[in-house]
Amino acid sequence: MNYTQEELLAIAQKFETTGSITGIKPLGPGFINDTFIVKTEGRDASRYILQRKNHLIFPDVPGMMKNIELVTAHIRKKVTEAGGDPLREVLTVTCRKPETMTAMEKEDPAGHLYYKDEHGNYWAMCLFIEGSVTYEKADTPLLCYKGGEGIGRFQAQLSDFTTPLNETIKGFHNIRWRFSQWDESIARDAAGRVKDLAEEIGWIDSRREEMMAFWCMVENGTIPTRVTHNDTKISNILFDDKGDVLCVIDLDTCMSSTSLNDFGDAIRSYTNTGAEDDRNLDNVNMSPDMFKAYTQGYLSQRKGNLTDSEIENLAFSARYITYEQVLRFLMDYIDGDKYYKTAYPGHNLVRTHAQYRLLQSMEAQYAAMKNIVEEYAK
Ligand SMILES: Nc1ncnc2c1ncn2[C@@H]1O[C@H](COP(=O)(O)OP(=O)(O)O)[C@@H](O)[C@H]1O
Ligand SMILES: [Mg+2]
Structure with a gap:
């Protein structure tokens, strides 16, 4: 299903961003992979990746997000110890704003890592890594x-x-x-x-x-x-x-x-x-x-x-x-x-x-x- 700009903004606002959110647009050619880029402005403004997680392929999104939190925390420690840049050399998961969380979400050990909307779709956010490049095919x-x-x-x-x-x-x-x-x-x-x-x-x-x-x-x-x-x-x-x-x-x-x-x-x-x-x-x-x-x-x-x-x-x-x-x-x-x-x-x-x-x-x-x-x- 397609979401309006307002709906997407409301979803993004459930997450703890530095700077206030000013815009959101699909990343790549359209809505194919359900990845959006979120722009913010203000002090320390960063960009973010908002993703609708496919819960038909991943029936346990909370379990999946918990895995991601654990694994990225471990890598972040390694990168920091090695003198690398922990904001660029590993994904940084963005957590929910506590004030947007229900009591039940607060009890869920993964509740701070995702938002489940009224259609039953799951959303998660991470920091956009600026200046990064991806390739579609490994052809050399x-x-x-x-x-x-x-x-x-x-x-x-x-x-x-x-x-x-x-x-x-x-x-x-x-x-x-x-x-x-x-x-x-x-x-x-x-x-x-x-x-x-x-x-x-x-x-x-x-x-x-x-x-x-x-x-x-x-x-x-x-x-x-x-x-x-x-x-x-x-x-x-x-x-x-x-x-x-x-x-x-x-x-x-x-x-x-x-x-x-x-x-x-x-x-x-x-x-x-x-x-x-x-x-x-x-x-x-x-x-x-x-x-x-x-x-x-x-x-x-x-x-x-x-x-x-x-x-x-x-x-x-x-x-x-x-x-x-x-x-x-x-x-x-x-x-x-x-x-x-x-x-x-x-x-x-x-x-x-x-x-x-x-x-x-x-x-x-x-x-x-x-x-x-x-x-x-x-
Ligand atoms: N944190 C990020 N920083 C910069 N670019 C990103 C980030 N996360 C995703 N992307 C870009 O979005 C594309 C799709 O994201 P990905 O998480 O791989 O989703 P999918 O499941 O659709 O493959 C990536 O190939 C990359 O180009
Ligand atoms: Mg991918």
Whole structure:
């Protein structure tokens, strides 16, 4: 739903800003991502980011905001200790004005971090980091390197974070859970498509054991659990005007998991020479240069601090995450295209094939990927 300027101003005014609010406008091309920029004037006036949080994707917005508060407080301490700028090198969450809070909100341990409006939508605010730059696509090895460096630094800053975080998205990257959904989906055969998919289902079945073996190492602690970002795309990293990483943003998905999932997901998206739904499979490949650049950037921040099991399985995590995506696209196709938005009939099957080609490319280059990891982990 669209909000009027007056409604948006009233929402922004629930939060504690320095300076009085003078304007609010959508950031980026329209209302797509529900991000607004709030202008204030007066002494110490700053700009702010106001966001409507998608509670359909994140059913527990209070839990999510609590995670963000804990994680950013931890990073802020690290940045300050290192002599950095705590207002630019980490997100600063803006709290509610106490006088706008109800008694119930005051009792809620996350009540100061969000506002729930009369339509049931959740809003949160943070400081706008001035002079920052974002990129939509990591299309050069240098940006790939910087992306790896940004996520690596984020993980390094949180390597001694021990407070349990809320699991805001259940079963994220948990292949055991995905397989249970998968088995049900095949048995249900909701769209009557299973009979035509013997080959594609074979791709999933033939790798099931090795994928479970990886996840078992996470479950039994062989691969440690750390704080992970879970949405590592380049547009979630802010850079300064010299092109250096300032901080990682969009912390909505921040949870505990294996840090390898962040690595694998970044490799899946950064290194693909084609599109996620490329119809021309010849376009799709894992670029070894991009892999090398991301790995180098990531390990520049993490080498010496990862366990042997993490180093050993880092390259495999790219196969794991890509495989999971093949499974998810194919499962949605089998279910009758219920989850992913499709632009044309068969779109999910096209995506399945394109991600499978990427997986095959990773499998073919796996030995080289492992060598690259070993080289930069030294
Ligand atoms: N604190 C901030 N300072 C400066 N720019 C920001 C800030 N937060 C978000 N942005 C900009 O807004 C964009 C969208 O914000 P993000 O939190 O990533 O939302 P989404 O969930 O829509 O991706 C970012 O890519 C960045 O360009
Ligand atoms: Mg984002």
